[in-house]
Amino acid sequence: MAAAESDGDPPSASRSEFLNFSAKDTASRWLAAADLQQEVYRHLAVYVPRILCLGPSGGSGSREEQREEQREELACQLLLLAPMEWLLLGEEPAAGLAQLQENNQPSPLCGHVFKVGEPTYSCRECAADPTCVLCMQCFLGSVHKEHRYRMTTSGGGGFCDCGDAEAWKKGPYCQKHTPTDNSRDTEEDPVAQLPADMVARGYSIFSIVLKYAVDLLTWDQEEQLPAGLEPLERGDTYYCMLFNDEVHTYEQVIYTLQKAVNCSQKEAVSFATTVDRDGRKSVRYGDFQFCDQAKSVIVRNTSRQSKPLRVQVMHSSVVAHQCFALKALSWLGQIIQYSDGLRRILCQVGLQKGAEGENSSLVDRLMLNDSKMWKGARNIYHQLLMNSLLMDLKYKKIFAIQFAKNYRRLQTDFMEDDHERVVSVTSLSVQLFTVPTMARMLMVEENLMTTIIRTFVDHLRHRDLQGRFQFDRYTAQQAFKFGRVQSLIGDLKYVLISRPSEWSDQLRMKFLEGLDAFLELLKCMQGMDPVVRQVGQHIEMEPEWEAAFTLQMKLTHIISMIQEWCSADECVLIEAYRKCLGALSHCYSGLPDGEQPISLSLAGHSVETFRYQVSQDKVSIHLPVCRLLAGLHVLLSRTEVASRFPEQLPLGELSPPLLIELPLRCLVLCAQVHAGMWRRNGFSLINQIYYYHNVKCRVEMFDKDIIMLQAGASMMDPNHFLMIVLSRFELFHIFSSADVRKRYREANKDVVQQNNTLIEEMLHLIIMVVGERYVAGVGQVEPFDEVRREIIHQLSIRPMAHSELVKALPENGNKETGLERVIDTVASFKKPGVTGRGLYELRPEWNKYFNLYFHHYSRADQSKAEEAQRKLRRQNGEDTALPPPLLPPLCPLFASLVNLLQCDVLLAVEGAVLQWAVEPSGGGWTESMLQRVLHLVGMALLEEQQQLENSSGDDDVTFNYTCKITRPGEAPSTSGSVLALLESLQNAPHLEVHKDMITWILKMVTNIKTMRERTSSTSTITISPGQGPEETVRDKDKAERKRKAEMARLRREKIMAQMSEMQKHFINENKELFQQSLEELEASTSATAENRYTPVHTCAHWLTSAAADTQVAERRQLVTCILCQEEQEVRGHGRAMVLAAFVQRSTVLSKNRRRNLPDPERHDPLFMHPDLSLGIHTASCGHIMHATCWQRYFEAVQLKEQRRQQRLRGHTSYDVENGEFLCPLCECLSNTVIPLLPVNHSCLEEWLETTNQQIALLHSANKKQSDGQSPVNHLEGRVRPTGGAEPVVPEGFRVDFTPQNPFSSSISEMITTFSMSTYKVGLKVNPNEQDHRVPVLSWSTCAYTIQSIERFLMDEEKPLFGSLPCRQDDCLSSLTRFSSACWTAAPLKTVHTHFFRLFAALVPDSQVENTPCILDIDMFHLLHINVIKYLLCVCVSVLPEVSSGWQLWRCVKAGVLPFLRAATLFFHYLNSTAPPADLLVAGPGQWEALCSYLSLPSNLLQLHQSQHTQLEPWCRHPGVTQTLQGGGVIVRFPRESNRLIELPEDYSVLINQASSFTCPRSGGDKSRAPTLCLVCGSMLCSQSYCCQTEVDGEDVGACTAHTFTCGAGLGLFLRVRESQVLFVAGKTKGCFYPPPYLDDYGETDQGLKRGNPLHLCSERYRKIERLWRQHGIAEVIGHAQEANQTLVAIDWQHL
């Protein structure tokens, strides 16, 4: 077919082509051609440039552009893809595809590719590793729904593993993907199912299309096209193409674009968004020069600080073909969904080797050019790989091999590239390596383990002279690279995550080869970042330490996994041990050289060692080779390989002193840091020590060092071991010197103190070396025991939440801690209340396992636990000794460790300390030191007791500590035996605290002696330590002892408080280490907030007389100013007293959120519409001040703020410029004050009488009006009424009457202040005292506040009176009195005008214009007058649904009730009349009580009749008729209270809902932070450029913008992906709040980090709702910001 001329308008050209084109004919022409590829290419060459990329395209999203896109899409399908489908299928595509689908054998895998933010589920019980996930559909149809599952949101990419038998230990198939019986054998070739000719055609068309796509996506020329695709004619049409990079920020790109292509800010934002999403975007279209110009501007503008943005000027035909290449790939992906046979064909085509041999298949070419492609292209071909190769089990393997072969190159490309890993082909590793059989196959065939490790090592090039890694002086650039390299560790983890159960020789060989490579890596780490103690000067620059620890942390799991692999095979274990030992010898070569040998002797023993001092020489915390060896050593013991094949083990190759040397140095370093000897080395070292012990690192650091010491000690003479320890701690001289007793006379106090700490640390270390037996292999325990012991010790500190326990336990590679298996055996669960979280509490029977010197306790933990345990014992009436617990027996390889407890050197040390303790401490010894010695003695005694119990006769008990301690001490210590010392210390007055422990020890000694005597005579009899001989202590002493113990306890508590203070300080310094969850914060602030409200003194000062007596004329009211503490009486002419108050706009009662906010200038607030769409709410904390005191306070706040503004602008939780301040007493957010006014003396009857007179007068005036006279004249003239008696005109009801202002000037001033605040806030205008609307708003806020309180009390089912907190009580009474007095501050004329208009509405009058229809007025806002018109409104609102009179009565009654209640509240607060008793309780009987209180007839009919005349004019108003005829919306009464939206019970429903939510502004893009408005249920696209809106000249995020339409500036949101509630108020304030969703452990999961299933806690949701309805949100925000200054720094307006 001839190509149409393309001169004309391009779209019309294609239209004519649509008509003439036949896909079928084209396909058959292609088939007939000799060279199919040539023919297809010719077709593409003609049509592609003509269909795609025809001219400029602005920012996406415009209507025009969308239409253009659709047109392109259609043309592509009809002109380009349809012929290919015809060719492939040989028939009408729709029919052909249906046919194919019928025979399709769907992949057993689900393969659903996750969108960003979509929920994914994993099963903690059944998943092979944490990367195995299910999509929501599969999950709901799987067995795991009932298991302990984990829920997370996907970061995009990756697919559902449903159907992969290797991914799941159990239940690999969901209901939908369970293989059916009639499914074909998976081994069968699916291609054989297809007709032979289709197979042939499939091969050829697939290879042509795929090759075309690959050629074009990897094409790097800007002008030319591949052979055969050159366009017929080349116009001078180019695109200026901008590419994405990770270097430049959004702002930079937007700014540059505005300059370079002269576009609007909005277009630039759109360009930038697309570049970020798709990886490239054409920003200009035109001739070459035009585009090139833009390019050079962009390059020039962005090249200043960094490398320039990538820009290319590309010919339009090249762009068009690249576009079509993407469409073609998507097409391939779709076609193969119809048939597994076609999918297999595509796999074969893709992986077929090309002409160039190795790495020349099309898939290889794509992979190897991955880093050169733009984001959009990568995403599309990755998706195709997932749909094809990864869905076909056979080809997945072949692809995996290719992937592994190219691994090093792909990774190197990735390092050079700057894109995120998600869009790199390397991220496919997770799909390949996590399949255990695949990983093992790749390890054996492609030596994958070695490859990964070597690649990793090669990319870390910074080494010191010894070849170790060197991270100090490392730049941001290197840090970035380092970050990327870490993904390799992730790959290694995938490969190792499942331990093989069967080993082939080849696997052994390859694993050991990998281990060699790994040891090379560890050797580079061994001894890195060494430190030297700084003396004199403080270090100048904190050395970099984080990189090394990051590496250690990342490798922790790998090291553990390697040990697991080793433990699975004896040969491997032996060989690995050998290799590791070899590596260690290599590290040690040269170590002892140059260090002088010395000889030490103590207590009759001597040992050779060399001189080395941690405090002077280099020392490093990084000893991974030693620690791996320690791990393997334990495995030798655990698997009993050591005892079965001792001849194969090179145990003698390294001497034990060398084995312990480096770990010992590291532990001594920690001790010295604690002793304060390394202060000048700065925080870097403190952080390192912290991480060394931290749960994330300790398993392969601290724990292994202890094990290494245990291993070494068990192979050495215990005396020698201890002497070396003493020497490394630099304490040897203290215990060996001739006169150990005199040491406290040493001159330098600092040195004494340092040494004291060191001695404590050393004793602690000995306790750990002997006592830490809960590692399987060291002691005879199971992993279960180890976890249980950790939990017991955590819970000994205090009851803890599940997440706290999880955090305290190390996770394994599968992110499991083993907590669940253990927790219920030792603890009981306590459910949470409305705040706080569920807690686990240790059951009392486990207390006896408590070990004060538990090795994972930090100092703070230890002191907290000690205190808690002692308290517990006191509560139980027990003594306060905390003896060591019974220990599990050691494994044979470690058995000799116990001898440490009874060796001579330790006895000497114990003797020395006890000797020092005879005299009160003068700094020469410490109580902790003594405590540790006593603990060691206790351990020894327990050991002896256990051996005695387990032995059959006396002979095999080798442990005879009791015997040894009765021996007198040897020279030089001339004192008595250890036992004698203990006995003498027992009653030493300065050792009261330790008395219980010493008593326990002495009892034990007696016990053991008895046992020994018995065993020597008869057989073993167990005697528990509790049943010793009678105590000798007399009761008289007991009381005294208790008193002293109490004092000692108090002293210690003080010390502990200090310590915990120091700990807190440390926490503050290291914030990121201790991410304090917001919830804890919230709990603490809410607790303090509650305390703040409790003071009732303000109430107490309301000196009203007996509440029941309303007739007492004189009532005095005395209040105290919180600022000056002076008492003051509230009087009309006294000094003004004010209440701190907060006025805010509110939509809480709104029945119409769509109503636009009023125009501040023109809005007339006199009549409130009954939908209450916008009210003004006033609240107060109830704290009273003198007006003058407050003014002074507020001026001081302003002044402080002005001074502060220079430094930290706006860093407060309140906005002084808007008049905000914090209540000086309770820090409650306030923005104005309400004046306190005296009680109005008139009683209700009086008032009603006056009102009735007024009404009567008006009636008459109304009638007169028909005579044409204005009502004003009427009143003025006091005309006689035409009928009936002339009404009495009450005083003041005359226009010429000028009332006396009853208030002093200071009170008047405050009245104005408050009126102005309500005016300013209510209308959002600047203060203007002249505005006639001022008094109206003052009244309005009173009405609205009363209504909202009435509604709240109603819904909470609380009585009308007596249930309000004092602060609300105070606030309401001030407010109502104020509202009755606010007229005094306004010009009289204004008041009159309002008055007339109000009356006009009540007494409709056709002559007064603009009278609103009665249905358009909220009656309570007009409370001044009467009830009946309200009745009418109610009648109208219920009429349509009422069928009987009785029902009418009920409906009317229900409708009127809220009005009466509010009115009652009003009168109560106005007059301080006592409420009837019926209203002090909730429940029935209210109606009568209300009516009688308000002096209304309780029979509505009566009321109706008596006021009949008044009703009629209202009904005649045209608006009423109109509304009744359906002309308007009727607000129903009673107005139903607003509630927050309903939330689903299961949180994942919300996540799912949010994951399909797309940004409303950027054409179908997923929103990154979908956020739900809890008030109206709208989903918003928060925290994103795309949805920013301008509000008052400032760009704000979607949430803030929404608050202005939905909540008058205040909003409550749920950030779905973070599981966090967000409160926003105004533009600058906000805070996060715990969400109402809890997991089964009663905890929230803010940030969705833990992934436990979350369920709605309706109590908590109700709490949030209550907060909202009580207008407490702004206050919560204020308190949160005050408590946490970092919250102030968040740009809330951008959310």
Ligand SMILES: [Zn+2]
């Ligand atoms: Zn699925």
Ligand SMILES: [Zn+2]
């Ligand atoms: Zn499934």
Ligand SMILES: [Zn+2]
């Ligand atoms: Zn499961």
Ligand SMILES: [Zn+2]
């Ligand atoms: Zn005062």
Ligand SMILES: [Zn+2]
């Ligand atoms: Zn206060």
Ligand SMILES: [Zn+2]
């Ligand atoms: Zn958006």
Ligand SMILES: [Zn+2]
């Ligand atoms: Zn909303």
